[in-house]
Amino acid sequence: AQSVSQHNHHVILSEAASLELGCNYSYGGTVNLFWYVQYPGQHLQLLLKYFSGDPLVKGIKGFEAEFIKSKFSFNLRKPSVQWSDTAEYFCAVMGGGSYIPTFGRGTSLIVHP
């Protein structure tokens, strides 16, 4: 069975700091990878996704993620965070022909103004 690990459970940053959230998965075959964001009091929405091609994918609001197959990783980055980026971030993986994603436990990001 596939699994997803998000190593940072809570991250606190000041505005303009750089962000990197880790995501590692355990599945050796072809994978589709996603990052979802949940703003306070809201539902989850897609931030970005990777299916194939350029391993560096860009999403909404200046976020990007890099797929490194050899490291089974799909880390999320943003060069300069804003207070409005305060949210919970979830990594998700689809692998093995399944279209049912497996989610990580999430990372809570707090950005101080």
Added chain:
Amino acid sequence: NAGVTQTPKFQVLKTGQSMTLQCAQDMNHEYMSWYRQDPGMGLRLIHYSVGAGITDQGEVPNGYNVSRSTTEDFPLRLLSAAPSQTSVYFCASSYADRTGELFFGEGSRLTVL
């Protein structure tokens, strides 16, 4: 577009009571699912469906029933509520392929006393 609609948004139950969380989507998605979200546990899959008349269990199915009589609707039933079922519940839908992102409802916050 309405997207994924969940009702009710909030519900308080007493132990042993039953209730149904409603979920409807208007995007003609084949795949629908229910998750529960608990602090530090991320999203855990309860039940899912890949089409009308087809349902299957996820990671935490005990205490919950589902049915899928139409493409649009996927209700979640709690037969005899327990305090351990206090949680936020999300319904999600997607096309049944590996490129599909999940579209989430706004969530239902359930408290069982």
